[in-house]
Amino acid sequence: MRRISLTIVFLIGCSAGAAARERADIIVAQDGSGQFRSIQEALNSIPGHNTRTVTILIKNGVYHEKLFVQKSNVALVGEDRDSTRIVFAELRQNWRAAHGDSDWGSAVINIDSTVTDLTIANLTVYNNYGTLYGSHEHQFTIWGSGTRIIIIDCNILGDGGDTLSLWNRSDGMYYHANCFFEGWVDFVCPRGWCYITDSRFFGHNLSASIWHDGSANKDEKFVIRYSQFDGVLGFPLGRHHRDAQFYLLNCIFSRTMADRQIYGPKESPNLVPWQWGARYYYYNCHREGGDFDWFKDNLFSAEGAPAPGDITAAWTFMEKWNPEMDMPHVLPFVALPFPRNAAYGVNGKHVVLRWIPSRNAGSENVYFGKEGSIELIQNHATNSIELHNLDPESRYDWRVDEISGIDTTRGPVWHFTTE
Numbered sequence: 001m002r003r004i005s006l007t008i009v010f011l012i013g014c015s016a017g018a019a020a021r022e023r024a025d026i027i028v029a030q031d032g033s034g035q036f037r038s039i040q041e042a043l044n045s046i047p048g049h050n051t052r053t054v055t056i057l058i059k060n061g062v063y064h065e066k067l068f069v070q071k072s073n074v075a076l077v078g079e080d081r082d083s084t085r086i087v088f089a090e091l092r093q094n095w096r097a098a099h100g101d102s103d104w105g106s107a108v109i110n111i112d113s114t115v116t117d118l119t120i121a122n123l124t125v126y127n128n129y130g131t132l133y134g135s136h137e138h139q140f141t142i143w144g145s146g147t148r149i150i151i152i153d154c155n156i157l158g159d160g161g162d163t164l165s166l167w168n169r170s171d172g173m174y175y176h177a178n179c180f181f182e183g184w185v186d187f188v189c190p191r192g193w194c195y196i197t198d199s200r201f202f203g204h205n206l207s208a209s210i211w212h213d214g215s216a217n218k219d220e221k222f223v224i225r226y227s228q229f230d231g232v233l234g235f236p237l238g239r240h241h242r243d244a245q246f247y248l249l250n251c252i253f254s255r256t257m258a259d260r261q262i263y264g265p266k267e268s269p270n271l272v273p274w275q276w277g278a279r280y281y282y283y284n285c286h287r288e289g290g291d292f293d294w295f296k297d298n299l300f301s302a303e304g305a306p307a308p309g310d311i312t313a314a315w316t317f318m319e320k321w322n323p324e325m326d327m328p329h330v331l332p333f334v335a336l337p338f339p340r341n342a343a344y345g346v347n348g349k350h351v352v353l354r355w356i357p358s359r360n361a362g363s364e365n366v367y368f369g370k371e372g373s374i375e376l377i378q379n380h381a382t383n384s385i386e387l388h389n390l391d392p393e394s395r396y397d398w399r400v401d402e403i404s405g406i407d408t409t410r411g412p413v414w415h416f417t418t419e
Contacts, residue, residue, distance in 0.1 A: 023360055024057030024077070031059075039065055039076065039086065046071045053328040055359060058084050058123060066090065066105065069144070070112040075330040077359075078123025081153055089129040091160070092138040103143060111144025113168065119150040121331055130159025136184045136204070138162045147192075150323055151176040153331060161185035161205070168192050169216045175313055175323040177336060186211035186239070195223045195316040195323075198340070203231035206258075207265075210237065212244035218276055221245040223316045226340070230254040238262040241270045245279040248295070249308060255289035283308050329357045334364070334400045334411045341414040348390030348418035353398060357383050358409070361402035368398040371415070379403075390418050 026042045027034030034057075036042045042056045048071065055075045060083040067086065078084030088108040095106040104110060108127050111118065120142070127141040139160030142151075145168035156164050156179060163183030166174045172192030179199040181188050187203060188196075189211035203209035209231060214220030222245065229237065229251065236258045238246065246262055262280045264271055281302045282295040299308065306315070314322040324336055338354040339346050357364060363381045367374045374397045378385060390396060396418070400411045 024055045026054065026056045027059065028056060028063075029059040030061040030063070034059060039063055040067055043067065043069060043071060043074070046074060053117070053119070053330070055328070055330050058086075060084050062087055064088060066107075067109045068105070068112070069109065069115055069118060069146075072114070072116045072118070074115075074117075075119040075121060075328055076123070077119070077121045077330045077332075079332070081122050081155065082124060084123040085126060086123065087126045087128055089132050090127060090139065091129045091133070091135060092140060092162070103140070107140030107143035107165070109142045109144075111142070111146045111149065111166070113145035115144070115146035115149075117148045118146060119152070119328060119330055120154060121150070122153045124155040124157065126155075126157040127163070128159055130184075136160045138185075139183075140165050141183075142166070145172065147171055147173050148321055148323070149174050150327060151179055152327075153178045153335065155180045156182075158183035158187060161187060162189055163187035164189070166190050166192075166194070167213075169213060173317050173321050175321075189213075190222055192216070192220050193317050194221075195225075195313045196227060197225045197313075199224075199227045201227065201229045201231075203229075203235040205232070206234055206236065208236050208239040208262075210246070210262075212238075212240050212246060213242045214244045215242040215272065215275070218243075219245075219318060221247060221316060223247040223249075223311060224251060225249045225311070226251070228252045228254075229257060231256055234258045236260045236263075239265055241265065241268055242272045243274045243276050245276075245281075247281045247299075247302070247311060248285055249283040249299075249311060251285045253285065253287040253295075255287065257287060259292050259294075261294040324356075327356055329361075330359050331356065332360065333358050333409065334361075334402055337398075337400075337414045339416040341412075341416075343416040345419045346416045348392055348394070349388065351387045351390060351416075351418075352384055353387065354384040355400050357400075358402050358404075360404040361409075362405070363403045365401040365403065365408070366398065367401070368396065371395045371397055374399065374413070392418050394418050 060079045062085045066088045092106045127139045129139045130136045141158040141163045143165045161184045169191040174194040176196045182202045184205040185207040191213040212222040233256045283299040285295045335356045366378045368377045397415045399413045402409045
């Protein structure tokens with residue numbers, strides 16, 4: 001193997017890194033082994049103006065709670081994605097009828113408009129009203145405003161429409177990765193700016209799966225990359241009632257998806273005339289069973305003609321926020337490899353390996369090499385490494401094992417291919 005020159009890059013300051021890697025600040029456990037038995041009690045205990053991320057670790061169990069989040073710089077983190085479950089049944093129209101047409105409280109997790117830098121990670125949130133009562137009308141699972149909201153490694157489930165509804169029209173920025181979304185009409189429906197990657201969608205309705213409101217600013221956009229869409233036979237991809245801008249790149253559509261472009265429902269009384277026309281952009285999207293013409297590559301027709309490599313989370317948010325660099329280290333495992341797993345066409349002359357460490361890691365062992373010859377190359381306390389002069393047209397594997405005290409947690413093996 002060609003000799004690799006290696007440089008350690010400090011992408012986070014030492015003091016910030018130390019704070020980020022603390023263990024959970026608050027533990028919620030139904031058996032009484034934590035500071036609180038309920039999640040809302042833990043939220044209420046946080047000071048009103050905290051400036052660092054407060055991590056609330058939620059131990060496994062089913063929490064039949066409705067949450068009201070009014071504090072910023074908070075991370076709600078489950079012990080296990082499938083076994084930590086927040087479940088509550090609420091129908092939007094029932095709530096509004098009893099509370100003066102207000103949506104505050106109509107969801108399982110309700111986020112106040114003043115909230116910023118909220119992370120929801122490694123758990124399941126489910127509005128199960130439809131299962132209990134048979135209605136599939138609008139049932140928020142997560143609703144609210146706020147901005148700089150991250151949802152990562154979660155299942156966000158609803159038995160009705162508008163499952164995930166983050167609705168800060170003016171400056172809302174939302175980042176979601178490695179999630180599973182399920183619901184009925186418009187079940188993922190952001191306003192403002194939203195970036196979703198490496199996620200799965202399942203729609204149960206014949207109206208639309210995704211929806212966007214980008215009417216407050218011409219730049220507002222909804223970007224989805226490396227994701228899969230599935231649903232009942234004939235499910236349409238998306239729609240919008242106001243100006244919107246959709247980018248879908250490297251997505252896979254199931255054979256059950258309808259042959260219907262993202263559309264504006266002309267029959268709807270909520271439809272507002274569009275200022276900027278229909279803006280739907282696709283790159284390298286494919287459907288099982290054969291592609292439809294309407295999602296052929298047309299990224300070149302978007303304003304500024306961005307290249308596929310330009311469309312990152314930071315680009316989506318106009319460089320005002322880079323969640324993949326700034327994300328707090330709250331997960332119990334290493335996450336978000338860069339280059340992303342299975343990336344191809346990577347410039348081997350200069351590669352930066354980067355990842356999000358777990359909240360408990362004191363240092364990492366980084367393994368790297370050509371396929372079949374992975375070896376330890378560094379133990380260090382940062383979350384990136386620079387590599388130079390890799391062989392062209394070659395597959396490289398790498399892994400990050402996390403060390404906490406005397407314990408070592410083996411990470412998954414990722415790979416990329418050089419150009």
